[in-house]
Amino acid sequence: MSSPVLKRQLGFWVALALAVGTTIGSGIFVSVGEVANASGTPSLSIFAWVLGGLIAIPQVLVLAExxxxxxxxxxxxxxxxxAxxxxxxxxxxxxxxxxxDPPSISIMALSLVSYAALLFPVLGGIWGKFLAVAIVLxxxxxxxRSVKEGGVFQVLITLVKxxxxxxxxGLALGFMHPENLSFVPASAKGSNVMSSLMSGVSATTWSYTGMASVCYMAGExxxxxKTLPRALLGSTIIIxxxxxxxxxxxxxxxxFDKLIHSQAAVSEAVSFIPGLAAVATPFIAISAMIVILGSLSSCVMYQPRLENAMAKDGLFFKLFGYIHPKYGTxxxxxxxxCGYAIVLIFLADLRTLLGYFTLVMLLTNIMMYASVIFCRKRPEYTPMFRMPVWPLMTALAILGAAWMAWGTFIWAPIEGLIAALVVCATGLPVYFYWEKKKKQGQSPSTQA
Structure with missing residues (x-):
């Protein structure tokens, strides 16, 4: 009897919802103000978001191929x-x-609860952590239990978010003040336009990460x-x-002088709509909870596929390669x-730790985009989609990833390098051990 395998049972809308749902998170409630502050003027702030999306296109083209x-x-x-x-x-x-990955699940679950605590203060303590655990469970x-049902939920929650x-x-169209869009603060007069624009674009980059999540589930x-290129490009355009x-x-x-100092730009903007000032806080709290729930669901859905693929290659614990015979997951x-994420929920300062190790992943992403150069030289390489002007697109994708890596390195250079050393010091011995086992015709045991 053959072992169960993951089946191709998901369609385009699930792929699109996964990409959009993963990318649009709670950060957008804050980042509008951060980008405005970095750009210096309304026009540059708006253009920074457009340019940030354009910069993401070469990366999704590489991933599509x-x-x-x-x-x-x-x-x-x-x-x-x-490669x-x-x-x-x-x-x-x-x-x-x-x-x-599990730390990001923990952080999102706790962020969701923190917005719930704005409506129900009792959730600000240990009860909030228990609620976060319940949501993850x-x-x-x-x-x-079901790939299809999970996919349907992802489509619905993405539409709702x-x-x-x-x-x-829609409401802003009726109440906005056009003069706000042409306002130029005194601090921006005489500043270097290109430098301000680049600062604004840099502040948008994290808001555009997440579309690659569909690639984790490409086999399903x-x-x-057709599905993968359309989902990758479509999500980039929508976002x-x-x-x-x-x-x-x-x-x-x-x-604009209030926007550049705002730590909750969308929430404060709602309070400027006549009649909504009194409900701005609950409106944003509920909105943020829905947005985070969508991102959290997508992470629980796609992230485990990575370790499952590695386990099948003999490069991760054997248990992770298990496919449920009935549910096909x-x-x-x-x-x-998710169990690991639940443990992390009860630890502190995960966000900072995540930032330190992000540098390692960004450096690896640079190599991932560069891998297309080496893959194209392989005789069996027959992609069903080929990106246009591939040398230029690949170079732009690598530069975009390098830009993000440099920004992360500047934020915490010593901590980031230490994290990289920790990854190599802990991971490489395990890698060589499992490779040796594989050559001997064995699979990695469930022991650490």
């Missing part, structure tokens, strides 16, 4: 491995599991040659338009990843 050449689960791990960077591919998955159970932004944009989408319109709306509602990988 790689994902149709290797339409299997695992994302960057697969592309690095196929011949097997140790680096392993480290990609190693740092993803232990330092990035519910999502884990849903994605454990866009509604609050559409409401703000029907007709990947760019949404962010740009939201920035225009917020800028038109709020005086990577059951243990989902449960173990």
């Amino acid at each position: 790689l994902s149709t050449a290797y339409p299997e689960n695992g994302g960057g791990y697969v592309y690095l491995e196929k 011949g960077f097997r140790p680096l591919a392993f480290l990609y998955g190693w740092v993803s599991f232990f330092a990035l 519910v999502l884990a159970a849903m994605h454990y 866009i509604i609050p932004f559409v409401v703000v944009i 989408f029907k007709n990947p040659s 760019t338009v949404l962010y740009t319109l939201l920035t225009i709306a917020v800028t038109g509602l709020m005086p 990577p059951g243990y990988s989902i449960l173990l990843q």
Whole structure:
């Protein structure tokens, strides 16, 4: 009797919802003000969001080609491995599991509860942590039991999470002050336009990360040659338009000198709409909870696919390669990843730790985009989608990833380098051990 495998049963709308739902998170409620402050003027702030979306396009084009050449689960791990960077591919998955993916689930669950605490203060303490655990458990159970039902939920929650932004944009059209869009602060007069624009674009970059999530599940989408490129490019266009319109709306509602100092730009903008000032806080709290829930669900859905793919290659704990015979999901990988996230919920300062290890992942992403150069030289490389002007697109994708890595390095250079050393010191011995076991015809045990 053959072992159960993950089946291609998801369509385009699930892929699009996964990409959009992962990318649009709670950060957009704050980043509109951060980008405005970095840009210096309303016009540059708006253009920064447009340019930030354009910069993301080369990256999704590279991913579209790689994902149709290797339409299997695992994302960057697969592309690095196929390009011949097997140790680096392993480290990609190693740092993803232990330092990035489960911590991100924990952070999102706690962020969701922090917004709930604005409405129910009792959730500000230990009860909030228990609620965060409950949310993770519910999502884990849903994605454990059914890929299709998880996909349907992802489509629905993504549609719902866009509604609050559409409401703000729509209401702003009737109440915005056009003069706000042409206002130039005294501090911006005489400043270098290009430098200000680049600062603004840099502040947008994190808001555009997440579209690659569909590549983690490339082996479960029907007709990947069309589904994956359309989802990657479509999500980039949708998100760019949404962010740009939201920035225009917020800028038109709020005086710019207030916007550049705002830590909750969307919330404060709602208070400038007549009749909504009294409900601004609950409106944003509920909106943020929905937005975060969508991102959290997508992470619980796609992240375990990476470790599942690695386990099948003999490069991760054997349990993670288990496929449930009835539900057709990577059951243990989902449960173990969410279980690890639940443990982390009760720890402190995860966000800072996540920032330190992000540098490692960004450096690996540079190699992931570069891997297309090496993959194209392989005789079996036959992608169903080929990006136009591929040398230029690849170079731009690498530069975009390098830009983000440099920004992260400047933020915490010593901590980031230490994190990189920790990843190599812990991961490489395990990698060589498992490679040795594989050559001997064995699989990694469930022991650490």
